[in-house]
Amino acid sequence: MTEKASYRDFCRTAPDVPVFAQDWYLDACAAGGDWDVVLARDSGRIVAALPFFYKQRGPFRYATMPPFVKMLGPYLLPEFRGILKKEHPIYSELIAQLPAFAAFKQNFYPTCTNWLPFYWEKFQQTTYYTYRLHQVQQLKHIEAGINRNIRRNLQKAREQVRVVHDFSAEQFYQLNKMSFDRQGLPMPYSWEQFRRHDQALAQAEARQFFFAVDAQGRIHSAAYLIWDRQTAYYHLSGDDPALRESGAGILLIWEAIRYTSEVLGLDCFDFEGSMLPAVERIRVQFGAVQTPYFFVWKTNSRLFGLLEKLKG
Incomplete structure (x- = not known):
């Protein structure tokens, strides 16, 4: 062997x-x-x-x-x-x-x-550094640790969009690509690479899509959560640049945390890191702990x- x-x-x-x-x-x-x-x-x-x-x-x-x-x-x-x-x-x-x-x-x-x-x-x-929330099953405690600015964004987003799971992998990939396009960055992986990666996770029952959709059916933001036996990871995300002001991306983070707690029953939520100041600030406002x-x-x-x- x-x-x-x-x-x-x-x-x-x-x-x-x-x-x-x-x-x-x-x-x-x-x-x-x-x-x-x-x-x-x-x-x-x-x-x-x-x-x-x-x-x-x-x-x-x-x-x-x-x-x-x-x-x-x-x-x-x-x-x-x-x-x-x-x-x-x-x-x-x-x-x-x-x-x-x-x-x-x-x-x-x-x-x-x-x-x-x-x-x-x-x-x-x-x-x-990555940023992690611990004891996520104590969801009320996690919610109590959220910054007031995040709370305002959550309320704003809830008034404009609802969260669903049933759009396709292709639609997620397009939203994900929009975020790179907005920054003038090349897409780091092809559709075929993403499809193969997604199929493996789907077969293992280790991923979930989150889409924020308004009354007109427009997708504002999308998020991709994956997990193992210990931790859920906020793996990938994307936004429509024309609709970013709704705050839907913030709402999807919270919905992914809630899913980790209530559906998966896991105690650790990992934001998969970032060394960028603007991104780090959001992670901390959710109460996440800086983890080296x-x-x-x-x-x-x-x-x-x-x-x-x-x-x-």
Whole structure:
């Protein structure tokens, strides 16, 4: 059995592998490259895994983050976490098995708070932030923590739109694309990539659409929520630039939080991060807690590193 096949079995039994690291999710998001994994064992039992996505550029093979995968990084079974004398040799075993890459880049999970063995092997690290709501099942407590400005926007939006779930994936993609078009940014993934990603999540019953629609049937905003056994993620969103003043996007955030609590019964809601001041401000106004995660990288080829700099 290959390590990849062993990892597929491991994903079925490990208690809390994040959705981004599930084998079926990586299968769906690996367009333009492929994914693989290295495993650490204790007495023959898999206790940790480090999945990675890699691409080929000319003679260079490099590991990076695929579309729709916010975080990867090393996953340890719960009983091995937070105990340095256990974590250090496990991480060292995973690192030693990584293939020779021109470069390696990954966002680690927020639950991974120890990157020291990577530092010892000359990796580098930058801290990024996501924003999380905890104890979401206590919805009244979450609602009480919302900023007054958000409350006003919610009331304004409720007077103009209603929230539905039954529009299509194509309609969501178009709304999502409008947000990139408005900022003059290229769409980072094709319709076919999004369709494949959405079909995998739908089959796993791990996603829900939210659309804010007015009395004329116009879609103001759309949101895309995904989840695993522990956490729901505010994964993607989009707005019609001509209708943004309704505040419908704020309403969809709240509806996604409410869905996480009342329908999914999960206790953690993750905004999937942002380092942008305007976006961070909204997350905090919802009462979300700033949560650090590591971006870890290493460049082994000077030529590849130079090409990356020239590419910008």
